[in-house]
Amino acid sequence: MDWRSIKFDWNKARAFLVTAEEGSLSGAARALGVAQTTLGRQVEGLEGELGVVLFERVGRGLSLTPSGLELLEHVREMGEAAGRLSLAAQGQSQALEGSICISASETYATALLPPIIAKLRRLEPGIQVEIVVANHASDLRRREADIAVRNFRPTEPDLIARKVGDAAAVLYATPDYIARLGHPSRPEDLKVAEFVSVDHAGMMIKAFNLLGLGLTEENFPLLTESHVVMWELVRQGAAIGILDSLIGDADPAVVRVLPELEPLMFPIWLVAHRELATSRRIRRVFDFLADELKR
Known part of the structure; x- marks a missing residue:
C-alpha cells in the first residue's frame, strides 16, 4: 500500500x-x-483534503451531496473497523480501574441500579x-454501552448474555382509583378501566388480553x-399501569389491581460484547451486576 497517498485525518473522517x-x-x-464549530472545521478540512463537497445545507439541516453519499460507505467501513479495534483493545485490558457504561431502561436505571452501583463504588x-x-x-456493537440490562435475549452472534432471573409485571393503581372502579374482583370488571400505555405498537393490549381483560x-x-x-x-390516580412487582410493591402510594391475577412474566438478561468479556474490569462489573440482580 502506498501510505503516502493517504492524506486525510481520521478524526476529520469521523466528523x-x-x-x-x-x-x-x-x-x-x-x-x-x-x-459544533470544531466539528464544522473538521468537516471543512476533510472536504479540502479530498477536494470534494460532502454536504449541502437544506433548511436547518445538512444533505449529502452525490460525492458525499458515495464516500459515506467507505467511511462507515472505517468507523466499524475503528470500533472493532477499540473493542479488541479494551477486551485485552487487565486494568480494574477505568470507566464503564451500563445501559438500562428508565425503570431499572431509576429503581434497581442506584443501590447496586453505590455498592459497586464502595x-x-x-x-x-x-x-x-x-x-x-x-447497540453494544457500536459502543453505545459496555453492558446492557435487557428483557429479551440477544440474537447477535458477537454478543454474550446471561439470564439473571425472571420478573413479574403486575397491575397497579391507587386505592382511590380502585374505589372509583367499584373495587373490581374479576378480569372482566376492568373493561371500564383506563390504562397508561408505554407502547405505540399495541403489544400491551395483546398481553393484557391474554389474561382475560378484554x-x-x-x-x-x-x-x-x-x-x-x-x-x-399511576401514582396520581390517573389510571392503571403495569410495573415490575419488586418496584411496584415497594411504593406505598399504590396497590395491586386484582391481586390474584396471574402476572406477566419476562426475563432479565445481562448483555455485553463478546470481546469485552475478556476485560477484567468489564468482567468484574458484569459478574457483580448478575449477582446483585439475582437477589
Missing part, C-alpha cells in the same frame, strides 16, 4: 461520518461531545460508572414513552 448519520452538525457535536472505587437511560436496546384501544387514553412518567400518572 464526516457522525455528521452524516446525525443529519446536522449540532447533533454530531452532541454525539461526539465536541464544540467495593471498586477505581471504576467510574456511566448509566445510559434507554428504553430501546442500546381491553380495546379506548381503554388506553394515556400514552407516554417514559416509564417514569407512566408510573407518576
Whole structure:
C-alpha cells in the first residue's frame, strides 16, 4: 500500500461520518461531545483534503451531496473497523480501574441500579460508572454501552448474555382509583378501566388480553414513552399501569389491581460484547451486576 497517498485525518473522517448519520452538525457535536464549530472545521478540512463537497445545507439541516453519499460507505467501513479495534483493545485490558457504561431502561436505571452501583463504588472505587437511560436496546456493537440490562435475549452472534432471573409485571393503581372502579374482583370488571400505555405498537393490549381483560384501544387514553412518567400518572390516580412487582410493591402510594391475577412474566438478561468479556474490569462489573440482580 502506498501510505503516502493517504492524506486525510481520521478524526476529520469521523466528523464526516457522525455528521452524516446525525443529519446536522449540532447533533454530531452532541454525539461526539465536541464544540459544533470544531466539528464544522473538521468537516471543512476533510472536504479540502479530498477536494470534494460532502454536504449541502437544506433548511436547518445538512444533505449529502452525490460525492458525499458515495464516500459515506467507505467511511462507515472505517468507523466499524475503528470500533472493532477499540473493542479488541479494551477486551485485552487487565486494568480494574477505568470507566464503564451500563445501559438500562428508565425503570431499572431509576429503581434497581442506584443501590447496586453505590455498592459497586464502595467495593471498586477505581471504576467510574456511566448509566445510559434507554428504553430501546442500546447497540453494544457500536459502543453505545459496555453492558446492557435487557428483557429479551440477544440474537447477535458477537454478543454474550446471561439470564439473571425472571420478573413479574403486575397491575397497579391507587386505592382511590380502585374505589372509583367499584373495587373490581374479576378480569372482566376492568373493561371500564383506563390504562397508561408505554407502547405505540399495541403489544400491551395483546398481553393484557391474554389474561382475560378484554381491553380495546379506548381503554388506553394515556400514552407516554417514559416509564417514569407512566408510573407518576399511576401514582396520581390517573389510571392503571403495569410495573415490575419488586418496584411496584415497594411504593406505598399504590396497590395491586386484582391481586390474584396471574402476572406477566419476562426475563432479565445481562448483555455485553463478546470481546469485552475478556476485560477484567468489564468482567468484574458484569459478574457483580448478575449477582446483585439475582437477589
